[in-house]
Amino acid sequence: MSKIVKILGTGCPKCMQTTAIVSDVVKENNIDATIEKVEDIMDIMKYNVMATPAVVINEEVVIKGRVPSKSELIEVLMG
Amino acid sequence: MFDWIQNIADYIVFDLLGMGSESHLSEALNFFIYDTVKIFLLLFVIIFLMGIVNSYFPIDKVRNFLSRNKLYGFEYLMASLFGVVTPFCSCSSIPLFIGFVKGGIPLGVTFAFLVTSPLVNEVAIGLFAGLFGLKITTIYVISGIVLGMVSGIILQKLKLERFLTPWVKDILTNAEKEQDKFISEKQKFTQRLPVIWNEVLKILKGVLPYVVIGIAVGGLMHGYIPEGFFEKYMSKDNLLAVPVSTLLAVPMYSNASGILPVVQVLVEKGIPLGTAIAFMMAVVGLSLPEAMLLKKVMSLKLIGIFFGVVTLCIIISGYLFNIIL
Incomplete structure (x- = not known):
């Protein structure tokens, strides 16, 4: 099943970095996932996060408030 | 505590480069090396x-504690203390702001956070x-925290x-005291360390050019402007x-x-410390991008009122420091 990965962030450098890392990991590991950037603050707030960037996989917040490392992304994306 | 850095700076300037200790240039260079090394060391430790x-x-x-009790x-x-420990990145300010409003925390309290977060x-x-x-x-740091509190209390009173x-x-009217559960992250220190480390390097790299230029300019001024130069104009x-320097x-x-x-x-050359602190609080705490x-x-x-109240508080604290210090 294809995963929907959303990156929540208002466009700050950290959020862009997170997006880059997520797309790298997806590409490198041939993960079946679509990546969406959520930049609108109103949409971001629907996920109840108080610190960006955040990574949402299939509507579940898995990482918030920091740029994730590749290894932990692989873990959450493959699991 | 930092004598060893001074020794290194002395060694480089006087021994390695063979410059005399009397010239303006050597004094400026010595100051530059000493300040750069010391500041980056401290920045590194504190950011880490x-x-x-x-x-x-x-x-x-x-947030839940504030909202429930x-x-x-x-x-x-x-x-206000919460503002001290939250990250430097201003892009998290808005999600935090909304998070507070959502939890039914009074606007003034949220403002207290919003003032201290960039300031300290x-x-x-x-x-x-x-x-x-x-x-x-x-x-x-203490006045930054107090400033956040006082501004927050004033802004709360203004309704x-x-x-x-x-x-x-809309969020405000639907505010709920109890927030639904959240996933707390259980990570080992060894897993967190690389993330923290990268963050430290990134912040340092980001401020490096500004700080080096600032110290270089400061170093030149240190060497060339006579002691007490500004006392005439900014006593x-x-x-x-x-107020002028704050604005x-x-x-x-x-x-x-x-x-x-x-x-x-500038302080070294005679600008009163209170005036300087007011100036710096306004530089760090209030900004157009924010x-x-x-x-x-x-x-x-509301942004105007918010900035106005904070500016006023900064000006008052500037006067206070000039009287006390």
């Missing part, structure tokens, strides 16, 4: 420590410690909820100095890390 605190800090728990004024102090951050603390020493840094943007007002008796400082931001080293030299971000959640009028 704050990174660790940050990584473990339970934002959601604090009646604290009889203590909530302002807590929100790891880069500012590191620079202050390097440039002005522990005593002034402590004064800066500004009506000036929020409509979608935030404590000059009542306009504090000048509000629009400056991106180069705050470059401005602080220059201000340090105002632009806030437009998402506040009307322009």
Whole structure:
């Protein structure tokens, strides 16, 4: 099943970095996932996060408030 | 504590480069090397420590605590302290702001957080410690926290909820005391460390050019401007100095890390410390990019009132410091 990965962030450098890392990991590991950037603050707030960037996989917040490392992304994306 | 850095600077300038200790250039260069090494060392230590605190800090728990308990004024102090430990990145300010509103936390308390968060951050603390020493840094941090509290209390009294943007007002009316569960991250320190470490390097790299330029300019001024030069123009008796320098400082931001080293030299050359602290608080704490971000959640009028109240508090504290220090 294809995963929907959303990156929540208002466009700050950290959020862009997170997006880059997520797309790298997806590409490198041939993960079946679509990546969406959520930049609108109103949409971001629907996920109840108080610190960006955040990574949402299939509507579940898995990482918030920091740029994730590749290894932990692989873990959450493959699991 | 930093004698060894002075020794290194002396060695490089006087022995390695063979410059005489009397010339302006050698004095400026010596100062530049000493300050750069010391400041980066302190920045490194403080950003690293704050990174660790940050990584473990339970934002959601604090928010829920603030929203659930009646604290009889203590909530302002807590929100202000909360602002100290939250990250430097201003892009998290808005999500945090909304998170607070959602939890039914009074607007004034949220403002207390919003004032202290940029004002007392790891880069500012590191620079202050390097440039002005522990005593002034402590004064800066404590007054930053108090400033957040006082501004928050004043803004709460003004009942500004009506000036929020409509979608935030909606959130406000639907605010709930109990927040639903959140996933707390269980990570080992060894897993957190690389993330913290990268963050430290990134912040340092970001401020590096500004700080180096600032110290270079400061170094030149240190070598060439005579002691007490500014006393003539900006003495404590000059009542306009504090408000003028505060107002000048509000629009400056991106180069705050470059401005602080220059201000340090200005103080050395006779600008009163209170005036300088007011100036720096306004540089670090209030900025146009921040105002632009806030437009998402506040009307322009509210941003104006918010900045106005904080500016006023900064000016008052500038006068206070000039009297006390």
